Structure formats: C-alpha cells, structure tokens
Amino acid sequence: MATPKMEETNPLGRQLSAANEEAWLSLGRIAEMMGDDENTLLAYEKVLSHNRLNATALFAIGCCYEKVEDYTKAADCFRGLVSLNEQNSDAWGHLGYCCLMMNDLTSAHTAYQYAMYNNPMSQKDPNMWYGIGQLYERLGSLEHAQESFEAVLRFEPNFNMALEVKFRLGIIAKQRGDYDGALERLKSVLHDVQANVQTTEMASDIWTQIGHVYELKDEIQLAKSSYLKVAELNPSNAKPLQQLGWLCLKHSEHPPAIEFLKKAVSIDPQDGKGWYLLGRCYMAVQEFEEAYDSYKHAVTTDSQNPNVWCSLGVLFYQLNQHLDALDAYSRAININPNICEVWYNVGTLYDTCNQTSDARDAYQKAAELGADAQFIRERLELLRVRETGQSTIGMAGANSAPGPSEPPTTSPMPTFSSRPTAETQYQAQQQGTPSQGGAGPQPNGAPPASQGVPMAHMLRGGNPGDVPMSMGSAPTSNAMSASGPETSSAMPRGMPAPPQRLAGLNPKNLGGPGGVPQGGRRDRFPIPMSDPKHQHPSLQPPPGRR
Secondary structure (H helix, E strand, O other): OOOOOHHHHOHHHHHHHHHHHHHHHHHHHHHHHOOOHHHHHHHHHHHHHHOOOOHHHHHHHHHHHHHOOOHHHHHHHHHHHHHHOOOOHHHHHHHHHHHHHOOOHHHHHHHHHHHHHHOHHHHHOHHHHHHHHHHHHHHOOHHHHHHHHHHHHHHOOOOOOHHHHHHHHHHHHHHOOOHHHHHHHHHHHHHHHHHOOOOHHHHHHHHHHHHHHHHHOOOHHHHHHHHHHHHHHOOOOOHHHHHHHHHHHHOOOHHHHHHHHHHHHHHOOOOHHHHHHHHHHHHHOOOHHHHHHHHHHHHHHOOOOHHHHHHHHHHHHHOOOHHHHHHHHHHHHHHOOOOHHHHHHHHHHHHHOOOHHHHHHHHHHHHHOOOOHHHHHHHHHHHHHHHOOOOOOOOOOOOOOOOOEOOOOOOOOOOOOOOOOOOOOOOOOOOOOOOOOOOOOEEOOOOOOOOOOOOOEEOOOOOHHHOOOOOOOOOOOOOOOOOOOOOOOOOOOOOOOOOOOOOOOOHHHOOOHHHOOOOOOOOOOOOHHHOOOOOOOOOOOOOOOO
16 A cells, blocks of 8 residues: 655645745746756756646746747646646647647647637737747638738737748748739848848748749749859758759750759769759750769669659660660659659550550550640550551651650759748658649650650640659559569569569560660660669568568
C-alpha cells in the first residue's frame, strides 16, 4: 500500500509545501523578468511538483515551450489550463496558435473561437488576429486572411511582427491576382527592411516574391533582375541560380540557362535538381554527352525522381538506344506509375518498334493520366487502321512515329505561397494535376533532331514550365496488358525493378543486326548505375521482391 505524502496527512507539511510553491513561483517570476528561459522553466516545474494545478506555472511553462517551438508540450500545458477554466481566453489563444503550428487547423479554429467568445476584448488583440490570419491563409481563405492581417496593423501599427504581416499581405495580393498591389506592398516592406538593417534572410524572401510577381506578369527581365538580387544576397545558396536557369530554360534561352546552372551545381553538387535542369538544357541544344553526364549526376543524387529517369529515356531514344530507353522508362514507372509523359513515351517507343498492341495500351494509359486527348485519339486511330491493313495515306503522323515528350519542370525555389517559417516548411516534391486537353504536342524550342529521330516535345497543354511535377498516387491496377517478357530481369538487388506488366521489346524490331540499334552508342552511354564511377544508391526492394 502506497504511503501518503507528508503534506497530505500533516497540516505542517501542507503549509511547508505551499511555502515552497510560493518561493519557486517568485523565483520563476524573477527568472522570467530576466529573460532566463532555462531557470524559468525549472522554477515553474518545481511549482507544479507542489501543486500540479497552479495556473500561473502551467501558463508560463506553456509559453516557454511555445517560445522554443516545442508546440506539442506547449499545447498540453494550455489544454490543462482550459480544462481547469474554460473561460481562460489567453490559454485558448495560445492553444490555437500551437495547434496551427502543428497543422491541426480544425483544433486551431475551435480554440480561436473559444478565445474570442470568452473575452470580447480579445477581438482587439493583434496577436490573436495574427494567428487567425495565418489560419485563414493556410485554409486558403485569402479574403478573410487579408482582413485579419489588416486588423493586426489597425489595432497595433507597431506590432512586433508588423514586417511579417505586411509581407504576408503582399503574398496574399499576389495570390488573389492583384499583381500591382502585391508589388506595391512588397516593395514597401523591402524599404522598411533595408531601413531597419534587417538580416538578409527576409530581404531575400521579399526579392524572391517580387521576382515571382514579375514572372506572373510576364516581365521576365525584371524577374531575372529580382532573382539576381537573391543570388547576390545568398552567394552560397544554389537555389536562386537554379531558379534563374529554370526561368531561362522555360523561355528557351539555353546559353544563359546553362551558365546559371553550371554555377549552381558547382555550389551544391549534391542537389539533383540543378543537375537535372542542366541536363534538360543540354538536351535542348543536342549536346548529348553533356546531357548524359548531368543526368548521371542527377540519378546519383536524386535516384527517386521519376522525371530524371523519364528524361534519361528520352535521351536514349534520341540516340536509338531503345532497350536502354525502355529500361529508363520502366524505372520511372516503378517509382511513380501516374506520369502521363512516361506512358506516352513508352507508347512512342513501342510505336517506333512496330509493337502496335503494346503502343496502343501505353497511349491509352497516357490519355487516362492527362495526355492531350485529341492527339492520342488520332494516334490510336492510326494504329487501328494500320492493324487492319488499310491505307494510312493522308492520316496525321502516318509516315513516322511521334517523338517522346519531356516531363514538365517545376520552379526550384521554395514555396511561393509564403515565406517559410516555423509553420510553413518547404516541400521538396510538389503535388500537381496534369492539364487536360490542348492543341496537340507542341515544339519545346529545341532544334530539329539529326538522324531522323524526332526531338522531345510538349505533351500537355500550356507552357511546360508552368505545370508542376505530378507525383501521382498509389499504383493503379490494369496499368497495361502484358505482351512480352520483363526487361532487365537480371537487375542488381535493391535496384528499382520494371513494372511486372510492362512488355519487352522485340529485338527483331530494333532496326540493326542482332537487335542492336543502328547508330547506337551503348558503349558511351550506358545506364548510369552500371558506371563504376557513379554507383547507384542502394534502394529498398519493392514489396514482393526477395
């Protein structure tokens, strides 16, 4: 049987415990006034050891944890407070902010409602409106977010986060399509930041947003100038240079794009995005050896990026290395089976090798995932007519198979929705939905290919640089009907395997003696992981493989 504590049975013990509680409470207040967070936390925890229901200590400890961004522990303290007193609006307000930081938006909304309901005076609290503004911004309710942030400045013009509030108002104006208003707000914040000699971090964020607004206004030179400012402020950061290279690539300005991206990879050679974009630039100007070397580095540093494998497949296709192209496409599908460009390219490859049934299946899968429906319909009709032995004279694309399609690229910069803070972390991979329809495959600005091999083109409607990379979802069933053996059956353990239902290529259709493509350069352009100088990272085997 547990022995009761002395203070529970002895009046003198209770008095002593109460005295200790008051002493530690005083020490905690002194440490708090001195800004000594460590001793503040220690003192108030001692208070709770004597009285676990001491509201002053619970609130102070919650604020300490909130200050060091330990929002889980802070929220526990504030929940304890509101369970003791549901009318504690301060605790509800802090709980709302902690839930917001933990991305529990529903609980944050409820907590802010209780805070304002229990204390009408809190409706003029700038801290409360700052949190509510962030909540609305995260929920995508931009009009309410703008009203909330404007309320912060209305109630407290000298609010300690006033620059951040003005910055967010500029971003919201951009998101609502008010580009001139966004520029006015952002430049005003930039002036205040420079006048107050703030750190370069916020100035960089502002220049980044200004550049993006100019980009949205299609004022490309002003956008470049803004991104160059970011690069000047961050000479050891590769992202601004990647952004400049991506922007130049997007507008077919390949020489400056290559220069920017070469500088980027020299600053951060472990960032696969820079190598991938550099490879895309070299492909656009048909410098295949440089493109291959860039893609090889991209595979080494970012092996789980399906777009890299898709682009490698396009490179191999251009060089008539059809087996290697199929291998690269299959690896892209293994990582993400829901990218329409990859399935379209598989269809193009089978089409080139006269494997009509497999080509038809792949084209249909591409159409399901968002490839240009009109173009796919025309190609499928051509294949159907060809299978029946009828004449295809006069039909679109009757004389040759179409060229492959490159996947869309995305901006290398961190999220353009808001400046990354404790509550908005940069996501390396962006989710997106493919554009539907369009006017058929359009040129991407690349020069015509040599040796009769079609260059890569754009498969989706719109500008290829405007469509985010689609990371897709879980694999779907019946992705493709099988009509041949798997490729790369002797793949090293731990490497991404081809999809189980992906058909193989018939060597008789590859155009050269013994199945080797004419004009191929397999000795010079092997699959990257077979290069002893650049070993492919070890990957976990897919489910079911042993």
